[in-house]
Amino acid sequence: MRSTVLGLSVTSVVFSGAIFGFFYAWVCSTMWGLDRADPRVAIAAMQAMNASVRNAVFFPAFFLTPAVLGLTAAAAHFSGRGAAAFWFCAAAAIYLAFGLMLTLMVNVPMNEALAATAVPGDIAAARDIWRDYSQRWQVWNQVRALASGIALALAALGVSRL
Template structure:
């Protein structure tokens, strides 16, 4: 049972780290770069990136992280590791609420609205569209990045608390 818990713990860390890294990359480079570009280019680029992110590589980290964290918590609890189970469950709850659900309820609707927007030919109008989108989107991305990092740290702590 311990091997299964450790194996699930490692998978949990990998998935939580992958989604944290994904969100973090948007914070520290992607959005800053788009903010520096011609807003018409930024809008088109964001539309393309949002359309391409729905893929089999992104799916496990985004959708399966809370599932695997929950399974890890359940296996740890069943295996008599109550303290680690708590930390994995906490990690799963944090990511579920402030990573996955936040994304589906805030960032995705914003992305869909941007996807439905025709890119304005006029740079002034395009700049306004981009500024309205980017600032709000980045705020919520920073929230999900921070909380995904917290979920990763909680899972790491759970792994560290596993006793032989």
């Protein structure tokens, strides 16, 4: 059981780190770059990136992180490592609520609305669309990045308690 818990704990940290890195990259480079581009280009680029993210490489980190964290918490609990189980469970709850669910309830609908928007030829119209989208999207992405970073830190605490 010890090797199972150890393997799951490493997997939890890797998954949590992957999704944190994904959201963090959007915070510190991708959106800032798009905000500096021609808004017509930014809209088209964001539409393309949102369409491409639905893939088998992204799926495990985004959707399976709370399951892996929860499974690690259960394995730690049943192996008598209650303190570690607590931290893995807390990490799962934080990411589930403020990473996965927030994305599905806020960012995905925003992305779908942008995908349904034709890129206007008029730069002023495109600027208005992009500014309204980008500002709101970035606020919620910062919440996702922060929550994912907290989940990663909590998973690391779980590992330290093993």
